Amino acid sequence: MAKDVRARRSAALATPTDLGANATKELTGALNILLADVYALYLKTKNFHWHMSGPHFRDYHLLLDDQATQIDAMTDVIAERVRKLGGSTIRSIGHIKRLQRVLDNDADYVTPHDMLAELREDNKTLTTHMRTLHEVCDEHGDIATASLIENWIDESEQRMWFLFETGRRTDG
Numbered sequence: 001m002a003k004d005v006r007a008r009r010s011a012a013l014a015t016p017t018d019l020g021a022n023a024t025k026e027l028t029g030a031l032n033i034l035l036a037d038v039y040a041l042y043l044k045t046k047n048f049h050w051h052m053s054g055p056h057f058r059d060y061h062l063l064l065d066d067q068a069t070q071i072d073a074m075t076d077v078i079a080e081r082v083r084k085l086g087g088s089t090i091r092s093i094g095h096i097k098r099l100q101r102v103l104d105n106d107a108d109y110v111t112p113h114d115m116l117a118e119l120r121e122d123n124k125t126l127t128t129h130m131r132t133l134h135e136v137c138d139e140h141g142d143i144a145t146a147s148l149i150e151n152w153i154d155e156s157e158q159r160m161w162f163l164f165e166t167g168r169r170t171d172g
Helices: 002-010 021-050 057-084 093-099 112-140 143-167
Strands: none
Touching (some): 021 057, 021 112, 057 112, 057 143
């Protein structure tokens, strides 16, 4: 009986897919990197939300909370997409750290304007990476993942726009 339990625990995940092994490997690898970036961006957005200060505190605090909620909503969908394609996904904070391209910000103090600018650039970079991943999806005929990415790009562009307009300094 112990042998059966060990065999089940070490059994490979063999989710059926009509995509080839190379497509599955390439797509799930890229999706896991995207997932790491999304987690890193989520945590940075919450960090800035928690540490916001200044005369526009309430507006910025609420904006970043809304954006963090939107970013967090992507995580489960990405991870489940990896599993649907037959891959395994991120298992720990350490795994995220090894894959993430979005840089952490552990500074003791960041000005509100710098927070907005940094998040705008991070969302822009995330959008660029998603466009590249969309091309990989197109190469392998993965229209389901491509469709999800199209929506996430639109959401990311909206976050960039809001962060740009909110952080824009005017003379008047």
